[in-house]
Amino acid sequence: MATTASLLLSPDILKDARRRERRVAWRQTRTAWLFIAPAVVMVGVFLLLPVLVNVILSFTKWQKFTGLDKFAGFSNYQRLFAVPYFSEALYNTAFWVVGAIVLPLAVALTLALLLRNIAFQETFKSLYFLPKVLAPTAVGAVWYYVYAPHGVINSIVAGVTGHPFDFGWIYDDNTVTPSVIVTFVWQTVGITMVLLLLGLAAIPKDPIEAARVDGASSGQIFRHIVWPLLLPTVLVVTILNVAAGFTTFDLLWVMASDYPGKRTLSLAVYMYYESFSNGGWAYGSAIAVVLGIMVIAVSAALAWLQSRVEKSIR
């Protein structure tokens, strides 16, 4: 439909005006690109290029010094399914991911609900957040001595029972992964709690007040009002913890350094072990590719779920 301006102005003037608009738009776009160019270059060179090289390496026969220039086809990927280690690492990773989602969330949500309306809550929040600022390798080194045969836990048990106790928490097949998960929860519960507190703060008070007036219990209020409105935040936290669970390496490598089965403690550890310890660069790259695809797929599914939940709330 013609505008008043277009009816009043000649075609030449309109053409000039549009050309000027395009030039302004181009200059704005160019300026924007100049500002974001450093970030694009950084992401391209330090993130995308290594990912591309990694994918290429996974199709070579590079083992230690040789094989870099030999094409291996899909043999490295086929090998994943031919050896038991990959399935063991996958199982342990799944265990980790579930533990990394459920436990920090449960503990952090409990803490968030408790800390919402108490005195000195900022102090408590800071204290719970403190482990997150520590380097994971430092955390692992310290917690090793918590779990060591003559470490803190066993010393407490020995003190309480009056008998020597030197159970190898991070040497036993059944307890090594749960032990490291506890350390992971200790380190991540703070950040999870802060995010949940932000989500709780964003929940409007009116529906809660109205429910209270109608005689709803705290449990009913949480179940029918708080939890549905908190769900988008919970899903954000889940996405972050899923990625962390899939890629956990440092805690496992440091704490379980002398555990004989450490190779398959997680896919990330398996990838490192095959690459750096065994010199199997091509095979390690294939593991990295598969791990990356898994993380992207699961994160994308959760992100889609999160957007659906947010839309339904609105």
Next chain:
Amino acid sequence: MSFFKTMTAAGLAAATLFSVGIAMAADLSLYSDKTPWDAGMTAAADIASKASGQTIKLQDITPSDKYQAFMQTSIASNNVPAFFTWWNGQQLNDLVATGAAADLSTYWDQAIKDGNFSAGQKDLVSVNGKPYGVLLNVANWVVFYNTKAFEKAGIAAPPKTWDELMADCDKLKAAGYVPFNAPASGGWMPFIWFSQLVLGTNPDAFVGLTSNKTPYNGPEVHKAFQIWGDMYKKGYFTDPREQDDSKFFANNSAAMFLIGDWHSGQFATMGMKPGVDFKTFLMPSVTPDVPQSVIVEASPIVVSKAALDANPDLGKAVAALMSPDVSNALGSTVQVYNGNLKGTPPNDIIKADNELVAAAKPRALVRWWEAVPSQIQGDLVAQMGSFMLNPSPDNAEKVMTQMQQINADYWASK
């Protein structure tokens, strides 16, 4: 294929340059993963620098797997450091096959002529008869023993036979000591007792382990595991889960420690006096009719062929590394002995070990760690560590089966 190779080489070059680019520019460095020996290696680098007129600096990369990863990517991207520490045995074979290591025959011939080293020592760093490294460390694997513990247990002299050793273990236990310090830490130590017991029962089988001639679940290995398990049952070993590998020996809980004699330097830094607080003896063979053997550990410094070809002055640095000055510098700083016949052994322990070996003339064998293919080294050690944590007969069977599977799969893939 050329696009493939170009892309991967370009990516690798970018990655390598990014991670160590600054360090690698005009890099005549001496790379090492042996951080406890930094002072000695810095001194050696300084002597080599003065002799050649080049600046050779020490660069540390630890731990060992990260160091090996760095070297593998450096060699793959044709960016080999001028000097770097490595391992002998199979590891050296693999490195020499890449063409990255310089043939140092000229320097060795001169060093032998000058009386600094022997032809036998040259063999420690040779592949197909040609030497590809200079010696950084030559160590005999011996049993360190606590002199006070032996005295308290009423042991007048170190054991000469296996039966005497077992009897001494009982005496030490009665005196309140754990006979042997035997950690499983560091990702490598579990192989120590495994290889010693195979060696002590059948040295030829020991050699055959790493060349696929002796199966890891064969009768020879079964015998070693049976003895090993028996020793655990009798309480002859310390808790393998202790991360500090010297703790129980240094704090006088354990009376003996089977390890390379380079460890004497570490005990000295922990306040123990070599030759006073601790001495050494050669581990006797388990089976009486098996001749005495000793494991010899030799660590070379490898020289880059490309660096030497491009800069002939580096040859003076190579010659300097083979001089008594470097040997004495290593000895006086970190008590490491590189075997130089004109160098002074750094302490009474190493001097005594050399005399012991010269007198006993045992069969010298390359350490299992260097002889085994590195692709299965970690997996096999993990299995041995698994046995140390649970030294039961059932677990021994499981471990031997797994080890042989790992070994067989590797050789089948060759």
